[in-house]
Amino acid sequence: MIGIMLKVTSVTVFVTMSTLIKASGEGMPAGQIVFFRSAFAIIPILIFLALRGQLHTAWRTENPLSHVRRGLVGVTAMSLSFYGIMRLPLPDAIAIGYATPLLTVVFAALFLGEKVRIFRWSAVAVGLGGVMIITWPRLSLFGEGFGSSEALGAAAVLVSATLGATAMILVRKLVLTEKTPTIVLYFSLTATVLSLASLPFGWIMPDWQTLGLMALAGFCGGLGQILLTQSYRHADVSTIAPFEYTSIVLGILIGYFIFGDAPTWTMLTGTAIVVGAGIFVILREHALGLERKAQRKLVTPQG
Secondary structure (H helix, E strand, C coil): CHHHHHHHHHHHHHHHHHHHHHHHCCCCCHHHHHHHHHHHHHHHHHHHHHHCCCHHHHCCCCCHHHHHHHHHHHHHHHHHHHHHHHHCCHHHHHHHHCHHHHHHHHHHHHHCCCCCCHHHHHHHHHHHHHHHHHHHHHHHHHHHCCCCHHHHHHHHHHHHHHHHHHHHHHHHHHCCCCCHHHHHHHHHHHHHHHHHHHHHHCCCCCCHHHHHHHHHHHHHHHHHHHHHHHHHHHCCHHHHHHHHHHHHHHHHHHHHHCCCCCCCHHHHHHHHHHHHHHHHHHHHHHHHHHHHHHHHHHHCCCC
16 A cells, blocks of 8 residues: 555656646746756755665766767657657656657667567557557648647657657666665756756756746656655555556646647547556566465475
8 A cells, every 4th residue: 555655656746846837837948948957856865775775885876878869869758758858748748758668668679589479469559549549630730730739749759759768668677686776866956967968959048937847847756766666665556556647637637727628529439448457567567476486486496
């Protein structure tokens, strides 16, 4: 229950972060939003590591270039995601982002050699079909002109989901040699530094209210990462992963009551398909994990 509570809280905090960005980031370049998100996220991360006595060891790394690569991919994904959030209804942006775990399954099979059976391939195909149901009405707006705001937003979130899956593969490689606090800390640092590269491309001077909201969004990003990491210490991934989908409920409520975005039937239908496919993959992973544990017990000598 602790793990589930931490997971739901992390989802709530991340949705709050997206809401603050959407509410205050109008006209602000995506690179500048990434800077605020990353720079202020460092504050809760440093406090958390200091309280746990891990601040000193978190700086030690054996693969600095791997952190830079993960940072480059992550910053690009984050920039495109924020670009899409500013141009799409919040629930749509959240739902399209659900393509990330589905694509992670595909990339894990292609680049890590993980064995993916027909059940998971089928679920991934169905889930991606659901993503296309959500995005197609937006992408079809390209026919009305390439400058369509919603079409560009939907395309940006799709590419962001693809890069997000790539980042997950890089993280899976990093965890073989690096500790979780090190990965979290270095991502925030590299994202902050790399986002500064967008400074010559038209950053704006925000007023104090916008600056405060952006700082709070960044703080929420760091806090959400901590809560998410801690949730996996208290429960299996297969137990708490389905609660990621509570974000769509929050997104629909916030989108309707704060931004006046009513969910469409295509969005709701596509989301139901994606969520169903995602939960199927999670349950299948859980079942396979139980089978592997049972097999290990059979082959382990009893003494």
